[in-house]
Amino acid sequence: MKATYTLLPEFAPSQKPFLVKKIVRPYFSTDFHFHKECQLVYVLSGSGTRIIGHSIERFEEGDLTFVGPNVPHVWYSESRPDEPATEAISLALYINPEAVCDHLDALTDTIELKQFFRESERGIRIGGEKNVLVTDILKRMLSQQDRQVGMLASFLQILDQLLDPGDLVWLNAPDPISSYTAQTSGRVPKLMHYIQQNFKEDITLQQAASVAGLQIHSFCRFFKTLTNRTFSDFLNEVRIGFACKLLQQSDLSVTQIALECGYTNISYFNRCFKKINKMSPKSYRQESVAKNKPSATE
Numbered sequence: 001m002k003a004t005y006t007l008l009p010e011f012a013p014s015q016k017p018f019l020v021k022k023i024v025r026p027y028f029s030t031d032f033h034f035h036k037e038c039q040l041v042y043v044l045s046g047s048g049t050r051i052i053g054h055s056i057e058r059f060e061e062g063d064l065t066f067v068g069p070n071v072p073h074v075w076y077s078e079s080r081p082d083e084p085a086t087e088a089i090s091l092a093l094y095i096n097p098e099a100v101c102d103h104l105d106a107l108t109d110t111i112e113l114k115q116f117f118r119e120s121e122r123g124i125r126i127g128g129e130k131n132v133l134v135t136d137i138l139k140r141m142l143s144q145q146d147r148q149v150g151m152l153a154s155f156l157q158i159l160d161q162l163l164d165p166g167d168l169v170w171l172n173a174p175d176p177i178s179s180y181t182a183q184t185s186g187r188v189p190k191l192m193h194y195i196q197q198n199f200k201e202d203i204t205l206q207q208a209a210s211v212a213g214l215q216i217h218s219f220c221r222f223f224k225t226l227t228n229r230t231f232s233d234f235l236n237e238v239r240i241g242f243a244c245k246l247l248q249q250s251d252l253s254v255t256q257i258a259l260e261c262g263y264t265n266i267s268y269f270n271r272c273f274k275k276i277n278k279m280s281p282k283s284y285r286q287e288s289v290a291k292n293k294p295s296a297t298e
Contacts, residue, residue, distance in 0.1 A: 008035055008094060017099040018155055020141045021092055027077035028088040032248070038095040038120060039067040040158070041075075042135050046088040048078040049287070052123035054244045054277075055171035056287045064131045065171075066162065068120030069097055072248065091138050093158065100159075116163055122174060128167035134158055176227070176237045187212045188226065199238045200262040205231060236272045239263065243273060247285045254281045 028048055043063040050059045052073045059065075059075065067073045077088055097117040101110045126134060137154050144151040162168075177192045194211045195203065208231055209219035223231050239261040246257045255266055258281075263269035273281050 008037055016096065017103050018093060018095045020094075020138065020151075022142060023088075023090045023092055025088045028075040028090075032072055032074040034070050034072045036069050036096070036098075038069055038097055038117060039073075040093040040095070040134075040138070041065050041067070042091040042138055043075075044089040044091060046077055046086050046090075048076045050075045051248075051288060053121070053172040054241070054248075055123055056284075057125075057171070062131070062135075064126040064135060066120055066124040066126065068117065068123065071121050071123060073123075091135075091142065093138060093141070093155075112163060113159065119174075123171035124162075125169040125171055126167060127169060130161055130164075130167035134161050137161075173237075175241065176234055187214075195235065195238060199235060199242070200260065202262065203235060237276060240273050240276045243269075243281065244277070244284065247281060248288045254285075257281070 022044075028046055032051065041064070043059055043061055045061055047058070047060045050057060050063070050065070050073070052065060052067055053071050075088075075090075077086075097114075101114055101117075104110050104113070137157050141151055141154045144154060177196050191208065191212045194208070205216050205219065208223075209216045212219055212222065214222060220231065223229075223234070227234050229237070243257050243261045246252055246260060247254075250257070252260065254270075258266050258269035261269070263272075270280060273284070277284055279287070
């Protein structure tokens with residue numbers, strides 16, 4: 001199930017910073033896709049399985065999620081032959097993060113907002129009181145289509161709520177490499193770049209320590225302090241994260257994927273995968289594919 005890039009036509013003519021719309025369909029079933037715009041989605045009616053990045057969860061009426069830019073995602077309706085079909089209805093707020101920040105740069109500091117958009121690539125589920133508050137604002141925006149100032153005010157209220165971490169549940173763990181590449185100098189970005197380029201190979205402690213300019217014992221202490229993981233555990237997380245992408249986006253066999261990720265021992269690959277994802281690679285792929293064939297693009 002390979003993710004496909006989607007161009008949202010509503011943004012193309014005018015480079016709008018955001019737009020909101022109500023989507024009514026017989027069922028949720030779209031291509032596993034991604035786009036440069038962020039997407040806040042509230043499910044008014046329907047249930048099933050949603051996939052955001054590596055996260056696979058069941059959704060029900062009232063589900064509110066935020067999908068960051070270029071994150072593969074899809075919602076699948078649940079099929080229950082013994083019950084009448086439930087119409088799939090959702091509210092969607094699409095946000096062009098670059099356009100929004102460009103517009104707001106003249107008015108305020110957007111560093112925090114830009115950081116949020118970067119981190120939102122992990123996907124977010126919004127619960128608690130914030131779910132109710134954001135949903136109310138989202139519904140209000142639908143009735144403000146002809147009141148641009150009011151709509152802008154509501155949009156800014158939603159951004160304000162998203163910047164407050166309360167009631168936000170991150171759906172995917174942060175990428176283990178990008179979490180440490182914010183530094184622009186020194187041994188850390190150099191080491192992370194080396195791991196990114198070579199994780200498919202057999203990287204030894206000696207090689208990693210040499211890139212960092214440290215002796216092995218010093219490197220082990222340095223790396224554990226930096227990441228709170230051993231080098232071996234960290235390397236496995238990078239490899240298994242890549243395996244998840246291949247399981248979702250390719251038709252390669254599990255054995256081929258293990259080899260692509262740098263594992264020559266398939267049993268060890270399966271153990272590492274299950275330790276990190278709490279399920280086997282085969283089960284992960286089955287859940288990713290879900291129960292329905294995708295059709296139209298959202």
